[in-house]
Amino acid sequence: MRIDSFDHAILDALQRDGSMTNAALAEVVNLSASQCSRRRTALEDAGLIEGYSARLSATKLGFGLRAITRVNLRSHGQEDDFSQFIQAHPQVRSAFSVAGDADYVLDIRVRDLEAFADFIHKKLLPHPQVAHVRSEIVLQTLKDRKGLDLMA
Amino acid sequence: MRIDSFDHAILDALQRDGSMTNAALAEVVNLSASQCSRRRTALEDAGLIEGYSARLSATKLGFGLRAITRVNLRSHGQEDDFSQFIQAHPQVRSAFSVAGDADYVLDIRVRDLEAFADFIHKKLLPHPQVAHVRSEIVLQTLKDRKGLDLMA
DNA sequence: CTATCTATGCGCATTTTGTGCATCCTGTGG
DNA sequence: CCACAGGATGCACAAAATGCGCATAGATAG
Known part of the structure; x- marks a missing residue:
């Protein structure tokens, strides 16, 4: 087209x-x-438009905490298991396997710090595949373009 | 409400x-x-629905490369300048000021590796405020929930 | 139990969508 | 230079969707 x-x-x-x-x-x-x-x-x-979505207010719906978390796995054979873990947990909004220091980068959204600590210490870290986790907690969103800048 | x-x-x-x-x-x-x-x-x-967006196919539009980049600034007084830089560059899809190892986390979308290298070496690193940059290049998107999981 | 106030469904006027059709460009071959 | 084929465009109109008025049902307070 x-x-x-x-x-x-x-x-x-x-x-x-x-x-x-x-x-x-x-x-x-x-x-x-x-x-x-x-x-x-x-x-x-043609699939250039994949669909339409309503944009919801995260803050008004009570998702006050966002974090970008990097994860390193122990072995590199059973990624399927970790992938399943990600799919099963709605706290993980997006997940990417990456090339760099880390193996995975997760975009995490939860209600508050307590829910975050809960997720990291009771869910993510106990996972047998997970070796190391480092998080950056989002303080302020300077820019959040939904979609693409077609001029770029 | x-x-x-x-x-x-x-x-x-x-x-x-x-x-x-x-x-x-x-x-x-x-x-x-x-x-x-x-x-x-x-x-x-009530603002719970902020608006509606068409979801565009990044790949079909030729945005093949995505990276999560962490940035450390030199001083911590003139963040405005860096914020302006971010706003001015459409390659930066989202930007967050964060608490953690880094000061900022950027979600970068560009055409290819060349455009990425260009942006990092010719735009981001030369910025006077930028002290240190570390990137993870996205290999695979395991999950990319647009929006929120209201059950979480 | 009753009065009140909100939530709901129905019907209809208005708006929006999308398709048929005639016209208008654009570029190609004589 | 002209004739022609193919697609793109605008207009008109039928079908669909929206959203408001109104009457009723359901909940809540006294």
Whole structure:
């Protein structure tokens, strides 16, 4: 599929506000509403738009603590086990296997410090595969772009 | 605002699929469509729903490389300057000031390794405030929950 | 038990969507 | 230079979705 500057603008606009009406989209990108509709479904069908989500307020819902945690595993054969652990625990919002000092980086979201300590000491550290854990607790979010900057 | 189990279910559903119709929502949460509409706008007005976004395919758009980078600053008086730097660079998707080994953690998204090296060596390291940078390059995303797990 | 106040469902007017169709570009071959 | 094919675009309209008024059900307090 070919993406021109119109599609580009549509992607950018919808990323910022996914509830935009085709008419509103039309104003922004200078096309008719119908054409925006067509292009939009094309972008969806092509998989460039994976879907739409409501952004929820983490703080208002009581998820006050966020931490970036690096994990090193003991052996390097049974990662499946650790992966299952991650999937099973909703406190782990995102998880990446990485190249660097650590083996994994986890994005953890919990209610408060107590819940965090609980998770680290009673769940993560006791896991047989886990060798070493280092955390950075988020004090302030300076930037949190949901989605991609298409200009980058 | 009081949030009951209906709101809970609505938030959860909309987080997964923000383009759900009120009728579809109604089926999931066992309410009428009109009531879903009312509750939805209430949740939006209360700020529990911050907005809606289209999720774009990072890979299909050519953002192949992701890295989690920890940054230490030299002094601790002029953070404003570094914050401006972060805001100005779209390669930095998210940025957090943290308590831990590092002062900041950045979530970086770029096209490829070359763009990454470029950013680190030509942009980040030359910044006068930056003392030390350590990166973990993401090999695989094991989990990437957009949004919150309301059960956690 | 009753009065009150909120939550809910139904119906309908308004808005939004998306498709058919005619027109308009764009580039290609004569 | 012109004719033509293919796609992109806008307009119009039918189908769908939204959201508000209104009457009722359910909960709560006295």
